Amino acid sequence: MKNPRRALATTLALTSLAAGLTVPSAFAAPATAGGPGIGDKVWPELGNGGYDVVDQKLAFTFNDKLTGYTASTTLSARATQGLNRFDLDLLGPEVTGVRVNGLRAAWKSTPQGELVITPKRPVRKDARFVVKVDVKSKVPGVTDPKIVFPPGLIHYGDWIQAINQPSGARRILAVSDHPAQKAPATISITAPVRLNSIANGKLLSTVKTGGTATRVFREDRKIATELLQIGVGPFTVVHARGSHGIDMRYAVPTAQLKEIKPQLKSFDESVRFMEQRLGRFPGVRAGSYIAPVGGELETQGLTLMPADHMTKEGFEQNGVDGVVLHEVSHEWFGNSVSPKTWSDLWLNEGHAVFYEDAWTAARGRQSQTESMRHSYVELGNQMLANGPIAKPNPAKWPGDSAPIRPYGDAAYQGGALVLFALQQKVGAKVFNRIERTWVREHANGVAGTGDFIATASEVAHQDLGPFLRSWLYGTKLPAMPGHPDWKAAA
Ligand SMILES: [Zn+2]
The missing domain is CATH 1.10.390.10 (Neutral Protease Domain 2)
Incomplete structure (x- = not known):
């Protein structure tokens, strides 16, 4: 059944236009609350109703020991209904500020992981709007007994990595945490200058000031929040030219660079194997973030791999070439x-x-x-x-x-x-x-x-x-x- 109130508004609008009258915008589409999810039977609380995400800017600042961070989400969205209230997904981090179209907005967090936002002025149907949510949080260490999977961010020594699939991104910062609401992303990471940082997408800029370095990455392809990767650590980024010019980019622990480098070609081999069967790779960038804590995950254009599986011995003993193929195939099936x-x-x-x-x-x-x-x-x-x-x-x-x-x-x-x-x-x-x-x-x-x-x-x-x-x-x-x-x- 269609929303009867919306049907009424349409009738009013048509009648008034026919009579040459202007319809007050408040009647064009009544503002109601957006749903807490997109209607997923397995994950009713993920994603949000009432708007589509058009673009996302995610900015992180880590403390010197990487034990905590502040983060801000800036979502550009298009309202699919008049909205007097809407949700983002957030579970854990503490909210420090919410703005809608630049104006401070009221909000409350629910234990189910909904951040319920009431903008000062309702958002009209089809209007583009911008919501900014600031949070702060600790990063769970891998030894944290309360750690759940997917944890979102993981902190281990001098390393940060993200494992979000399927519902961990909302544990990091406010997002619309459902693949059906994927959108291009700009990701900014500020971290201690002694460490490197990496995220999905192309590196746009590096700015070093005082003790920190800020790197900004842009993923022009739509990306689901479950496929975000946020990496900080003592690693070196190496590039190779892949099939028809694909940028093969690898973030490799600097201390193991020599040991791991020979196995990196498995990613290029996997891309070529898949291209023979399916046609062109769906992006312009592939490769891997190789981190010590492990977990193999198809984070878009930057597959997460455990370092101990990428050494010659680990690679051969664990049949890792098949795992690499599996993760690279997700660039077609799951990511694209x-x-x-x-x-x-x-x-x-x-x-x-x-x-x-x-x-x-x-x-x-x-x-x-x-x-x-x-x-x-x-x-x-x-x-x-x-x-x-x-x-x-x-x-x-x-x-x-x-x-x-x-x-x-x-x-x-x-x-x-x-x-x-x-x-x-x-x-x-x-x-x-x-x-x-x-x-x-x-x-x-x-x-x-x-x-x-x-x-x-x-x-x-x-x-x-x-x-x-x-x-x-x-x-x-x-x-x-x-x-x-x-x-x-x-
Ligand atoms: Zn898989």
Whole structure:
């Protein structure tokens, strides 16, 4: 149902225009409260209703020991309704000031992670407005017993790194913390001058004053807050020229530069492997922030990697080339084509596992059919314990696991099985055309499960809806096309 009040306002406007009258703007669209979320079934509190983020400026100032910081968020947004109140997502940091269009605004924080803002003057529908929120916070150390995953920022010795996926950015500063609200970003980091700093996007400027250095980075592509990277540490940034001129940029611990450098080419190899299958890399910059605390994360254009996995020994022992391929594939699946809702996570992780398996097969280690047979037969229906592949049940991530919902086997192995089943059904050639069409049509955008079914059906010239839905929404794995002998474990 449409908002009846808005329908009334439209009628009034049309009638008045017809009569040659001017409509007072207060009647054009009544100002109401924006929703606390965008309506995500897995993460109802993430993102916000009533406006779209157009651009984001995020500025950090760290103290000398990196144990605390102040940060400001400046969002340019467009109101999708008249707003007399709206939310940002913030969980933890202390608010020190809120302004809307330059005027001080009233605010309150809720334990659910909503920063509820009441502007002095309501924002009109379709109007562009600017909201600035200042916060201060401690950075949790990795030894902090209260640390939750995703923590947002992590502090370890002389290092800062961000692990936000899927809900950690709101633990750092005020944001609209949902991939469907991604927007270009300018990120400024002020840190002790003895340390380096890095973030997603291109380095625009470095200004050193007294004991600090401020570096400003600009990511022109839309970026989801879960993919932000904020790095500070004793590292050296090295550049290499990648495929068709892509800037391959690596932030490497200076003390391990010689040890790690030979393994950096794995990122370029991964980009080229993916480009052969999917077409051009969706950005102009790739590479990695290699930090001591670890966690592999596809932070946009600057994959987070643990230093001990990037040494020659760590790299070989842990099969890290496959991990690098997985993370680089997310530049297409997740970073460029972002999930519309968190129930669409299988489109990120299923693809990443699928291409990681393709890489492993191309290296002669294990055929893709064997990898898939293993998931189907050994893991079987257990992977659906937390809900169907495209319909995770958030209640299945209780307590401490709640912050990482809906991450689990259904999205990863289940998602890869859906893609393999589709490939079996339509053949490798048509499947590849579906994949190329998908990443091209939704590049730098947001798309969900229904969009994928539509693209697949259109490219394959057949209605693949019933077939794909049986995989995506079933509570048991369907039979695998071409492999009637595969029996899923109960
Ligand atoms: Zn992944």
